[in-house]
Amino acid sequence: MSDGGSAEEDADVLDELFATIESRKHELPEGSYTASLFTHEKGENAVLEKIGEESTEAILAAKDEDLEELTYESADLVYHLLVLLSMKDLDLEDLRGELRDRF
């Protein structure tokens, strides 16, 4: 179904996204949605609420067999989950390590 980049580019996109999130966390640029999550501009628990919302939206898309919507909501979910990891000073290596340990 994927019509994206190469497998190598797809692996890198998570690293690139996480590096962007970390940079927003440290630099807090004006107009950045990511920065607004770190400054709690949208409320103390905004990122947690978003994870809940996006999970529900992904579930509904799956129930409707709407694969395009499922992919879109999953991307929203992964992005917000990575923001949460960064907020808690965890990173992709922690996530990869946990997944690797399960093999």
Ligand SMILES: N=c1c2ncn([C@@H]3O[C@H](COP(=O)(O)OP(=O)(O)OP(=O)(O)O)[C@@H](O)[C@H]3O)c2ncn1[C@@H]1O[C@H](COP(=O)(O)O)[C@@H](O)[C@H]1O
């Ligand atoms: N991947 C994402 C990403 N996925 C989702 N979102 C934002 O998450 C929000 C999703 O919320 P909703 O779907 O409920 O949409 P909404 O109603 O507009 O949201 P609210 O304004 O109500 O919070 C939207 O504002 C999206 O723009 C993201 N915002 C940023 N990124 C990545 O982060 C990078 C940096 O973004 P900035 O921090 O905005 O510069 C971008 O280049 C992207 O790569």
